[in-house]
Amino acid sequence: MSNNTVPSSKPVKSTDLHIGEAEPGCKKRDPILVADGVSRSFGGLTAVDVDHVEIPRGAITALIGPNGAGKTTLFNLLTGFDKPDTGSWTFEGRPLSGMPAFKVARMGQVRTFQLTKALGLLTVMDNMLLGAKGQAGENLFRAIFPFFWSKQEEANRARAIDILERFKLDTKKDDYAASLSGGQRKLLEMARALMSEPSLVMLDEPMAGVNPALTQSLLDHILNLKAQGMTVLFVEHDMHMVRHIADWVIVMAEGRVVAEGDPHEVMRNPAVIDAYLGQHHDEDLGEDPSAETEHVEAIKELLE
């Protein structure tokens, strides 16, 4: 990845999100999602073991960590796609634990997937319309009589075109989603999630496998979500992007939250360097030169 992946406009960062020290599990001024004691193990392996974590409202929070840190597992737990061994969490003050995935989504917490799940043999428009909430025509008995749902369908269609235009997919609306490129599918998945008018958008590796030019537009779209008042939580590997768009960073390693904080601060945190050392010792973690020399020193110290 190179530097031309910087968003076209300088993002406005949200600050002053936390109360007290920026440490793992610290309190937020206005949390949208609060999780307590969430753990999940697969056989002998504890994939997730998070004591306490809060996601700040109206900000972009990045969830980072090396491979196998449990980021996606935590995502699956929070969205109801997996059941935890222990733990509870609330979303907008309402308890969510044990709730099936479709109910979580209806409450306004919508996710995307690491491996894009575009519905291939549906048109782009049908993909979008599927995202709309509370459709009368999705009831089998009302589906028989179009007058129950045709008006709502028209409204949803207009809204879908509006969103597709923003994502520059409007010319593709009658094509099968399977005919889109990998990056366009990522865009479609994000656009589809927006159809449900979510309050929290959870993006699992939105930039994975996307070319640099498209990454830039994806980053712009993520910043737009925030501008429209949505909260974003995303998983990412690439520190450059995290640094540019995230207001808050949560670092996971071996299933635990090891650090939290402002993106610039958190990358100087020794716990973060430790977490990445195993696989990223010969890569820079960011483009901040002062942070970099510190990393190198930290690594040297550890090697001695």
Place this chain on the structure above:
Amino acid sequence: MIDWGAIFSNAAVELISPTTAAYALAALGLAIHFGYTGLLNFGQAGFMALGAYGFAISTLSFGFPVWGAVLVGIGASVIFALVLGIPTLRLRADYLAIVTIAAAEIVRLLFTTNTFQALTGSANGLSGYKGGFSDLNPIPEGRYGFGPFEYNEYDWWLRIVAWSIVVLACLFTWQIMRSPWGRVIKGIREDEDAVRALGKNVYSYKMQSLILGGAFGTIAGMIFVLPRAVVPSNYQTSLTFFIYAILLLGGASTILGPVIGSMVFWVLLSFFSGFIARAVEAGWIPFITSIQAGQLRFILVGVAIMLIVIFRPQGIFGNKKELAFVK
């Protein structure tokens, strides 16, 4: 010399026969399951058996009127769908395939066993349940029609009812599949996790699909037994496979596919069996006995279906564009 006229007119008869209608309706149910929802139901024969026996037993043993007997059959298939679906619809698609194939066999063996002979007639099956249906016939006695399509009043009544049901079922399926409900169903076929992430209760939709397609199979089972008797050996797994053949022939996620597929299937079957039987009689195929000839028709139909699937894999009505993206 071969009597081509007889072969062709026998084949043409199959075009509107009630059996063709029954297979078309069963295949339409399977299109809802497999073509639209992606549920691998290999137990359509079980749903048909429940329709046939539900109708026959409630008429013969309990003296139900026609509408009551129809409701009993549909009720039985709804319960069957729930019993199949509750444990398996949460699992991957292939589990449903295994469970449905086993459940359909259990149903058939229950109807075959001697234990319930008083009700089911065991291996001999049931007959004499058509009185109520033919009493409803408004057509006066006599023979009607032209050419190969000349029948008495009962046969016409049966054909009219059977094909009316098929037409209504097609219109109903067409309407729901172009509604938002159908969109969710097709989404589930593509990727159920994605649909779940958009706030749809996938499990409930799959259950609705299983019940609806099963009910179509059940009504097909009733139509199937009106021109003949109820015999348990008709409901073997091969029946399900014939219906799958019809579905793939016509196009799996189409409305007209199952109907035209069923017509093509039965006309071809009748044509081949007529042709081979007469060709053997005429000494054209000296190495085959007339008994072997009876079986050869299935081989030829199999070859014809293979050719269609190889050279037109989307079926007769399927959309060629869809195949460009099949993984």
